[in-house]
Amino acid sequence: MDKDKLRRIALGETSAKLVLKNARIINVFSGTIETADIAIEDGIIAGIGSYEGIKEIDVCFSYVAPGFMDGHVHIESSMMTPGHFARLVMPFGTTTVIADPHEIANVCGLSGIQYMIDSAQHVPLDVKIMIPSCVPSTPFETAGAKILSSDIEKIKDDPAILGLGEMMDYPGVIHGDREVYRKIASVGMMPIDGHAPRLTDKELNAYVLAGMETDHEATTASELEEKVKRGMYVHLREGSQTKNVRDLLGGITHENHSRLLFCTDDKQPEDIISHGHISANINLAIAEGIDPIDAIKMATINIAQCYRLRHIGAIAPGYHADLVVFDDLHQIHPHLVFKNGVIVAKDGVALFQPPPESTHPLGQSVRFNPEAIDFRIRVTSNHVYAIELEKNNVTTKKTPIMIRTQSGCYIQDPASDILKLAVVERHQSSGRVGLGFVKGYGLKKGAIAMTIAHDSHNLIIIGDNDDDMRLSAKRIKEIGGGIVLAHDGHVLHQLPLEVGGLMTSTKVESLIFQLDHMKKMARKLGVNEAIDDPLLQLAFLSLPVIPSLKLTDHGLFDVDQFRIIPLEVEAK
């Protein structure tokens, strides 16, 4: 960067390589809109005012906002490799993401994180990496790797690393787990993301005291307010499964909105293509009555300040020329997106290619013997706990139910709303299988199997009969991970996710087409209409850090008690 040339451009002594003429600039510092030109050189904004450029783009009084940022995202949840993810989100104005690659890290450890860093370097999207702090998320599940404080020390100085990812082990923080505190200490003064669903009062104090700076798990306005008061930045999340923006908007005030950020956390590709990426949070907030500039701040400068990122998130001298150009301030659809002064998307189409990828860049990640799985559930009582689904959320209820049994084994009652759930350890070929019951999913016939199963990404299978469950497991093994639907002895569809069993470099159009097809088939097989996304819902049933009841390869997990519990309801 030629600082002296930039200086002369700012002064108007030399023409900038590029000038955006007649921009209605969203100024996130003053909360105002000013009409001016933007002079850009070497990807940097040299000046705001009246400028001439070697190349000039007259935006004809369109609005120009700073590039949008996603404050917390697991790219893997898009099922796309970072290159394909970038091509999908940048047309919606996203130029920077704070990414926690904890899905791939659960499968492949540090190699998985390195893959995400390397892969992102070939695309213009700015991917800031938070080191996954909880791999595995609890000791009560088997992941493909562990990330210890010593591992964090090893990679924290990589320039792509921004801080420590969401500290989901809030019980560990609260109860003083030494390794948790070593992890926190290992990143020094770097940003640390929290994850503290429903945490309040003294426990919240202890959690914040330990260094957690953000939270994206608030689901009510009062939870948001308390967390802001204690000094946290709070993300308003709008993902595929967890949609909190509308519920949280009531907590926004003129006084606290600089502490609020937008994020997607986990968002499926079809939702991104239909509703936008972080632009969806902005547009939803605006539709609900939030001032458009305030909404944009939550996707730009607020995130930059929270994560201590200099020179992004605003349009001012010295800032990166990450710019989003659009015409309607109340329903933002960018027609031009710039990253570092280069047009990266126009009218919804990315203008760059994803990097070429090998078929299995991280090698084989699916290891288990499908023939050896024993799907039978042995119980000592027919009064058991089921995982009951909650609408539009990944939280579940711990619900006692009555089941039918024969010879000490569960047998399916076609009239009931109960299904069998299996979590098959797929990393170490240990043969370990967790078995349990799900209420409210609605599948009537067949099985669905996936290697996306938060957070350890073992093989999760839901079904009404063991044969289809086994068949889908076999096919998963054959395709090296992915999603399989089986019914009546036939595989209905298979989607290979060749990168760690989580992501694919299939074209996004094909991926979305296949996902749509599978979801429609799942509906045909009976999945409850109240469930937004049959696949995503399934993927979260193994996540032992979200209340209240989950299943891991170790068995049924009571999140509130933070321990494995028996299937059977205890006699009083």
Added chain:
Amino acid sequence: MDKDKLRRIALGETSAKLVLKNARIINVFSGTIETADIAIEDGIIAGIGSYEGIKEIDVCFSYVAPGFMDGHVHIESSMMTPGHFARLVMPFGTTTVIADPHEIANVCGLSGIQYMIDSAQHVPLDVKIMIPSCVPSTPFETAGAKILSSDIEKIKDDPAILGLGEMMDYPGVIHGDREVYRKIASVGMMPIDGHAPRLTDKELNAYVLAGMETDHEATTASELEEKVKRGMYVHLREGSQTKNVRDLLGGITHENHSRLLFCTDDKQPEDIISHGHISANINLAIAEGIDPIDAIKMATINIAQCYRLRHIGAIAPGYHADLVVFDDLHQIHPHLVFKNGVIVAKDGVALFQPPPESTHPLGQSVRFNPEAIDFRIRVTSNHVYAIELEKNNVTTKKTPIMIRTQSGCYIQDPASDILKLAVVERHQSSGRVGLGFVKGYGLKKGAIAMTIAHDSHNLIIIGDNDDDMRLSAKRIKEIGGGIVLAHDGHVLHQLPLEVGGLMTSTKVESLIFQLDHMKKMARKLGVNEAIDDPLLQLAFLSLPVIPSLKLTDHGLFDVDQFRIIPLEVEAK
């Protein structure tokens, strides 16, 4: 710090050493007031809520705010050593200052900065040091030292150093001066203070682009607004000589107030004792209609965010227990002040002693020969420029005047409002003297001499006759620097400032008594009633970075042209 003990205190499992009960907490994150207890251990806030302590102080629903911060101050302007300064300001609630020791640095260089760091370590006031960037402020004056980029490299890693102090050489920034850019680069990503009076449009772009992050020279609401828009944090200054808060309040909006900070810059001890320190900015803003919590934010969290200071400026878990307790939210008079959980002031009285100091901790700093000074002003025309004072500001006007002359030398006209001004180089004994004219000061008889003369702190003397001017210079030499008033062949008063000719460790009561006495005498000698502070006004007449006309030991300095000019008005 015992992290595990803090955790248990936060959880309420163990009692904190100190709990403030029943506090009405000013929450700067939410902009709300909440009633709760504050648990404190090891100087850190462990929790907010309901707590029990080994020691409890019931504040009985008094307000508790985070400790106040001064965003930009030259401690030397109080004429007190850091220890005495701390004793003066902490009872008003100030717990942290961002200090630029550029006065003492102009006299003693790096040793002066080191003296300030060392001296502050003995008192509870948190003194964050910005390395003076412009010593001397211009090449057109002679200071006692130079601070080069290589010097900045030497000290920047000292833990007391926060960043680079106000870059007053804005012409150097704008015009690409290499050493200026080396200085900026030398501090890397540390905060950099700006100083950009009246800078606007493209020049402001170039200045911000070069890395300047703050400005404390805005004097109008529109200047504030433009600087905020360009990404600067803007200080609202209320010092002894420059009082900008009232004029700037019109520029504050809900959207931009998080980018606004309070500072004093230069404040005399009598003004601090009469009106408060940074509390005076807060109270003035509140009196003018700013929401009290917004006003407090400008003295706390906003400053912490601007200067990237973690864990100060708010009341939340993990933050330093820097607390100000008061009863009236509309006229803040702290009755208790805590620094790191320890009471440092009560009902206006500091509860700690200043460190013992040697008589001349920095040695002799006054070097010139009073007998050799030639006070005669030789002119080739009687149409000359005078430095004309402006009310309540340190800016001046360049005003052509007619003078009386005899044998090519200026002679005093008792009927005129013109006085002779001399700046005598006092660091290197070079014998260099700058001579000029001042309009609007009003002294009728006698002379005033000071070794406080921004920024090089040469000896500045104003008078209506050469004899009293020489007499005062002789006495200054004898007392090793300070302030002297002479009249009719007699010294009326002398105030020794034994530390670099700038500061004293005299008790503040005595210092204020003497300053008051001297100012009253100055009035008796005729100094204009419109001049708030006869001494401070004089001290700024040599500062060549504030428009428009100043005098240095090199001669008359035109700030707008940024060069030494002749006394005589050029023939057209």
